[in-house]
Amino acid sequence: MAESIGFDSRASDTGGATVRPGRVLTVACLAHGMIVVDTSIVHVAIPAISESLRASLPTMQLVVTSYVVVIASLMLAGAAAVGRHGTVRMFRLGVLLFGVSSVLCALAPSGAALVAMRASQGLGAVLIMPATLVMLTDTYREPRERAKAVSIWSMVAGSPVAFGPTLGGALVETVGWRSIFWINVPVVLLVLWLSARHMPRDQQSAHKEPQDVLGQLLSVVFLGGLALALIEGQHLGWTRPLPVVASLTAVVAFAAFVVRQRRYAFPMIPDDLFRAPGFRGFVTVGLLLFVGYNGLMFTLSVFLQQVRGYDPVTVGLFFLSSALPITFMPLIAGRFDARFGSRSVLGAGILLSLLGGVLLAAVGSSAPIGTCAGLAFIGLGFGLVTVPQITLAMAAAPAHRSAIAGGLMSAGRSTGSLIGVALLAGLQSGGGIAAPAFALVAIYVLMGLAAWFGGRALSADAS
Numbered sequence: 001m002a003e004s005i006g007f008d009s010r011a012s013d014t015g016g017a018t019v020r021p022g023r024v025l026t027v028a029c030l031a032h033g034m035i036v037v038d039t040s041i042v043h044v045a046i047p048a049i050s051e052s053l054r055a056s057l058p059t060m061q062l063v064v065t066s067y068v069v070v071i072a073s074l075m076l077a078g079a080a081a082v083g084r085h086g087t088v089r090m091f092r093l094g095v096l097l098f099g100v101s102s103v104l105c106a107l108a109p110s111g112a113a114l115v116a117m118r119a120s121q122g123l124g125a126v127l128i129m130p131a132t133l134v135m136l137t138d139t140y141r142e143p144r145e146r147a148k149a150v151s152i153w154s155m156v157a158g159s160p161v162a163f164g165p166t167l168g169g170a171l172v173e174t175v176g177w178r179s180i181f182w183i184n185v186p187v188v189l190l191v192l193w194l195s196a197r198h199m200p201r202d203q204q205s206a207h208k209e210p211q212d213v214l215g216q217l218l219s220v221v222f223l224g225g226l227a228l229a230l231i232e233g234q235h236l237g238w239t240r241p242l243p244v245v246a247s248l249t250a251v252v253a254f255a256a257f258v259v260r261q262r263r264y265a266f267p268m269i270p271d272d273l274f275r276a277p278g279f280r281g282f283v284t285v286g287l288l289l290f291v292g293y294n295g296l297m298f299t300l301s302v303f304l305q306q307v308r309g310y311d312p313v314t315v316g317l318f319f320l321s322s323a324l325p326i327t328f329m330p331l332i333a334g335r336f337d338a339r340f341g342s343r344s345v346l347g348a349g350i351l352l353s354l355l356g357g358v359l360l361a362a363v364g365s366s367a368p369i370g371t372c373a374g375l376a377f378i379g380l381g382f383g384l385v386t387v388p389q390i391t392l393a394m395a396a397a398p399a400h401r402s403a404i405a406g407g408l409m410s411a412g413r414s415t416g417s418l419i420g421v422a423l424l425a426g427l428q429s430g431g432g433i434a435a436p437a438f439a440l441v442a443i444y445v446l447m448g449l450a451a452w453f454g455g456r457a458l459s460a461d462a463s
């Protein structure tokens with residue numbers, strides 16, 4: 001895997017002007033927020049898109065999951081490209097590709113075309129996501145300043161996850177579903193303009209390791225097979241040929257990927273990163289966090305509209321219960337992090353999420369107030385977990401592996417979104433959400449275990 005190619009924010013320039021860290025943070029937040037909003041903004045538009053394009057529910061699941069499948073399966077390849085060809089160069093390419101794909105999504109004439117264009121959006125995202133984390137890691141060298149920057153980045157980048165359904169509901173109701181993609185265009189133009197004026201130049205690395213092309217292909221086959229098996233298994237039945245073949249393909253690809261990583265001299269996931277104390281545990285926390293949240297958003301959106309009969313705007317207002325805490329809690333988490341430590345804040349966030357899941361399981365199906373209360377606690381937990389999860393994972397990674405570490409962490413989150421949508425949507429039945437809510441509780445328990453193992457590994461390494 002290629003070494004991380006960084007930049008010095010204090011010495012680099014764009015046309016002779018000194019680059020300021022705050023401006024780098026602004027560009028990173030805008031770009032990452034833009035690609036994150038497209039993970040959740042589509043949820044409330046599902047019925048409208050389905051009716052307009054005459055698309056089935058499995059096709060609509062693909063509209064959501066094709067985006068995250070591409071991100072999850074190609075994120076490590078994107079991180080390798082960032083490390084090999086330069087952070088800023090790949091960042092701008094990703095933003096441009098994302099913008100063009102957004103226009104094509106807005107013009108899509110059919111469900112199949114929309115699925116393809118959503119996948120194309122994912123290609124832009126796999127360059128943007130790791131690049132933004134490398135920007136922050138390389139720009140903010142001092143740990144406290146880095147934690148502060150990450151808390152701001154988490155707030156701005158996490159807000160679209162929360163407000164995406166609310167914004168999407170308003171746009172669908174007033175303008176139409178195509179507007180949820182047109183809205184990306186002015187943001188893309190602004191990011192490109194700001195990056196041309198305020199981004200530092202890439203500092204090229206003298207040593208570049210060979211890319212693990214076969215490993216990248218195997219990861220794509222594994223995650224693609226996993227997505228197809230989960231989605232079609234729910235739709236067709238788990239014993240039908242397509243889900244069975246997809247599952248077997250995913251298992252074989254994963255086994256081959258593991259063998260490749262152990263035997264190849266320059267694997268996708270370098271050994272020093274994979275064995276870094278605590279890194280695997282904290283990446284797993286991010287994966288499970290997004291399994292729960294994105295799966296819940298998809299399931300609740302369908303339930304509230306198709307079972308309860310609410311319109312998209314009302315559904316968006318429901319999601320404000322989690323949107324507000326997700327927006328502001330990262331700033332509070334940054335302060336708590338400095339006072340109590342990252343691991344304590346992480347544990348508190350997981351407990352709040354668990355409480356929210358229990359509330360949804362108990363009263364979410366029958367009481368709108370219970371649904372809002374559960375979402376509020378889940379939002380509080382999500383907002384608290386994000387900052388320490390990122391800082392702990394990036395701090396555990398070797399400094400020269402920042403690009404691949406950021407890519408792996410983003411891939412874990414995207415894989416979580418994919419699994420969550422496929423898993424929790426398939427558990428809903430009848431007029432309630434008890435089964436998805438109980439699954440959510442189990443997910444948060446596993447998240448707590450992953451955090452405990454990560455923290456234990458860190459403590460053992462420190463001693």
